[in-house]
Amino acid sequence: MQSITLTEGWEHYRGGLGGIWEVWRADKLPNSFFHLPWERVYLPHCFNSHDGVDPDVKYYQGEGWYRTRLQVNNPYPGGRTLLHFEGVGQKSAVFIHTEEVARHNGGYDEFTVDITEAVERIRQHPLYGECVPLAVVADNSRDLQTVPSDISDFNLYGGIYRHVHLVYVPAVSLERVHVEVRTEAKSGVGEKEAAPASALATGDAGTDAAGANNTSTAQPGFRAKISVRARLYNPEGLTGETRLTAVIRDPSGAEIRRFEKACSLPQDGMEELASFVLEEPELWSPDQPSMYTCEVTLTGASGDTGVAERFGVRHFEFVEKGPFRLNGQRLLLNGTQRHEDHAGVGAAMTEELIRAEMQLVKEMGTNFIRLGHYQQSRLVLELCDELGLLVWEEIPWCRGGLGNEAYKTQCRDMLRAMINQHYNHPSVIIWGLGNENDWEGDYDYFDKEAIRGFMKELHELSHHLDDSRVTAIRRCEFCKDIVDVYSPSIWAGWYRGIYTQYETYTRNEFEQTDRFFHMEWGADNMAGRHVEKxxxxxxxxxxxxxxxxxxxxxxxxxxxxxxxxxxxxxETYFCDLIDWHLKCQETMGWLTGTAQWVFKDFSTPVRPDNPVPYVNQKGVVERDLTKKEAFYVFQSYWSTEPMVRIYGHSWKVRWGKEGEKKRVRVYSNCRFVELFVNGESQGVKERNSQDFPCAGLRWDVLLPEGSNELKALGWGGTLGKNDSANTGAGNGTTVGLEAAVEDQAQLHYQTAVWSAPAQLRLTARRVAEDRVLLEAEAYDTNGVYCADAACFVRFSGAGDGRLLDNLGTTRGSRLVQLANGRAAIFAEVKPGAGFVAAVSSAGLPAAHVVVE
Known part of the structure; x- marks a missing residue:
């Protein structure tokens, strides 16, 4: 097999066409008046990369066309030429010149199109010959009979926003390889069949209060039965003999098994190639994500092809009315959640961006991630395997109700595709079947029994396709008895209730659910906004x-x-809410785990009035991966790397009376932390996770008017979940300073009292050769800085430059709320260019600045 990733040479037109002929009309009629304004683009590409967060317009939903010209040179005699799409949103059609060769309904699953015959036909065309004209239409138009629903809390992006590959294979090739892993306890040898790699166990809800994260990578009590199955691609139904070879390599790369099997063609469906037992497997876990490799080679008269698939050995179980176990031991699932969305590119994230994001997820200390609310990039799953992140992945049956038979067919197809394509990933433990399916709105009817019936069908289909994982849904009480694992809605301290009652709410829901897992908790927070109280x-x-x-x-x-x-x-409230949740979770021995919503801010069509318009701001990082303070709160509980963080690096101005003590918060996973204010020690404190807030690492100090320098020093090693110091029971052991970590922050303390904002001031500062930072600040009639002002401001510009807006970040939106009296945006202005920037707000005079 040969594969070429098609990133360059593409052109894009956003809009509808009268027909496919319009894509190529200029080739025949070069002087035609009806030429379309095609734009050169690189793939992946999302045609909502900026308008998804434009504060003044709804994002575009409709057709977007792509075209390129391929040089097709299949090296296999009689071979097949394929196009493999990793994701096109939301519906798509593929054309060779004007011939439609395929349609696909679904914006998130991969699909393959065989263009062999179409390529041969277009080669007879006098205008093209060896140059094959390829066109793809991506269509995210509103359609109530497709999933996900348009009332979902995320944009339904359009575009070819994942990779496209030109693939050459022989006439008969490998289409798919599945590696099935079943584990069994060694004591059960000869007594029972090998169990799937998952189990739904019964147990005591009150057990395992300790040992929450003790997952051993070497678990000699387990052995694994491995089955390798393959499916061939033989579209012409060729007959004859072919040979399949499977080589198994351990995590070090050493060959440990080899199998060969002769097969007669044609072959239909999955064929088992090998079955064997690993007596002492290296187990996959978040701490040691050990991966085996299965290399399958097909040898036949039409040519040879090979596929390499990685897999892992692990056993998990959700105990009935109890915790989660991985590889025989309790693991508290500490998680977050992800949308495929990023500033400036929408869903078209590059591999570099995806790697950077997933590395940050792991750096935060997580061991679990929910991929909401759709199948995500293959690279995301590969990184979850490598980084040790357990996964809940789901199909986009999200809100709205239940549509017609075509709607159901799409759900079934997407579930089949997700399981088929991500079957081998040891990180995946849950197949999600839906989200908020109790939320009606797309139809003039809402039939709970019909939803129940279809949910049951999807549950059974999932287990038929893969009985090694469990099924789950979030927030649909009338379906919770159908799936294996259920997550009710608990938004303590944000949408409902108060966060200090979090454990009460959670225990109440736990008692009403056989196997409980808490997905989605948190709060919106404006990056850079802080409060004294x-x-x-x-x-x-x-x-x-x-x-x-x-x-x-x-x-x-x-x-x-x-x-x-x-x-x-x-951010202050958000950090307190997180802090309370995490300190409670440490002592809830019956808890399987939770996942905070959401790791990164993301775009949404249903939140135009947010401080950053059209952005769900519940992330612990901004939409461009800029960390918020909450990131460090999670690290202080979950990370094993020593860390210390003074809260409020972006809190430039604090306020209060002269001589009034102000609270300085520090988050750390070190046993001891010492705070210094302007070089003077404020004392050493010992971390105690149950001492809210900040695990006891808080100091009430005097800050002189003007500039202040803060430094925090942490040492004594990091605290595990069950360390005695976590409950305040330190034993006075002397500790060394060799593991010391530190953090520093600067702030200005203001004692002058302000009234309502009366004026805006705008400054410009060049931060790079072609980039300027524009910063607006609010002042009252006496010229006193308004350190808590939160009104909306609008940036604008004129001249030889442009605002870098529509990014969905606090410094990337032309319409944004002030955070502590200030707002900023970047502008692209080359040296010597003439550019005037302005900022305005309702009821205030506008301010402007000339960029020098």
Missing amino acids: PYTGFAEIASGTTAEERDGDFLMSGGDPRVSVLGDWS
Whole structure:
């Protein structure tokens, strides 16, 4: 097999066409008046890369056309020429010149198109010959009979936003290789069949309060039965003999097994090539993600092809009314969640961006990630395997209700594709069947029994295709008895309830669910917004015994009182909420785990009024991977690498009275931390995870007016989940300084009191040869800086330059709320160019600056 990734030589036109002939009309009629404005692009490409977060318009939904010209040189006599698409949103059609060769419905699963015969036909065309004209239409038009629903809380991006490959294979080739792994306890040899790599166990909800993350990589009590199966691609139904060879390599790359098998053609369906037992396998776990390799080679008269698939050996179980176990031991699943979305590119993330993001996810200390709400890039799954991130992956049956038979067919097809394509990844433990399926809105009917019936069908289909994983859904109470694992909606301290009652809410839901897993918790937070006293108006909010989010709770007004409307949207509150959740989770021995929503801010069509318009701001990093303070709160609980972080690096101005003590927060996983203010020690504190907030690492200090320098020094090693110091029971052991880590921050302390904002000031500072930072600040009538101002401001510019906007970040939106009285945006302005920037806000005079 030969594969060529098609990244260059593409042109794009966003808009509908009268027909496929318009793509190529200029080839025959070069002087035609009807030429289209094609744009040169590179793949991957998303045609909503910027308008998805444009504060002034709804993002485009419709057709987007792509065209290129291929040089096709298949080296195999009688071979097949294929196009392999990793993802095209949302519906697509593929054309060789004007001949339609394939259609695909689904924006997130991979698909392959055989263009062999079409290529031969176009080679007879006098205009093309060896140059094969390829066109692809990607269509994300609104359609109530497709998934996901347009009322979902994320953009349904359009474009060829993942890789496309030109693939040459022999007339008969390998289409798919699956490696099935079943584990068994050694004590069970001869007594029972090997069990799947997953189990739904029964157990005691109160067990395993300790040992939450003790997953051993060497577990001699297990052996693994491995089965290798392959499916051939033989579209012409050729007959004859072929030979399949399977080579198994251990994690070091050494060959440990070799099998050969002769097959008669044609062959239909999966064929078992090898079956064997690993007596002492190296187990895959988050701490040691050991990967085996299976190399399968097909040898036949039409040519040879090979496929290499990695796999892992691990056993997991969700204990009924109890915790989660991996490789026989309890593991508390510490997770986050991901959308495939990034500033400036939308869904068309490069491999470098994906790698950087997934590395940050692991750096935060997570061992689990939910890929919401659709099948994601193959590279994401490969990195989860390599980094040791357990995965919940799901199909995009999300909100809206249940459509017609075509709608159901798409759901079935996407489930089959997801399982077929990601079957070998040891990171995957859950196939998600839906999200918020109790949320109606796409039809004038809502049939709960029909939804139940279809959910049951998908559950059974999933187990038929793969009984080594479990099924799950989030937030659909009337279907929770159908799937293996259920996540209710618990948004303590944001959409419902108060976060100090989090454990009560969670335990209540746990008692009503056989196998409980808490997906989605957190809060929106504006990067750079901090408060001296975070929101605590909990008396206004009903606490009760549930914090279940309800339809409409995401709106910025109306409905029951809730923190998402009444709160401050500050990083300060967000960090407190996270801190409380994590300190509780450490002591909840019955808990399987949770996943915070969401790792990175992402675009959404349903939140135009957010501080950064059209952005869901619940991330622990911004949409361009800039870390927020919450990232370090998670690290202080989950990371094993020594770290210390003074809260509020972006909090440039703090305020209060002269002589008033101000709280300095530090997050660290070190046993001891010492704080220095302007070079003077404020004392040493010992970390105790149950001492809220900041695990006891907080100091109330005096800050002089003006500039202040803070430094925190942490040492004494990192604290495991079950270290005695985590519960405040330190034994006084002397510790060394060799593992010391430190952090420094600067701030200005302001004692002058301000009134309402009356004026804006705008400055420009060149930060690179062609880049300028524009920063706006709010002041009152007396010229006092308004350190808590949060009004919306709008940036604009004129001249030889441009704002770098529509990025969906705090420094990448021309319309944005102030964070602590300031807002900023970058502009591209070359030296010597004439450019004038302005900032305005309702009720305030505009300010401008000439960029020198």
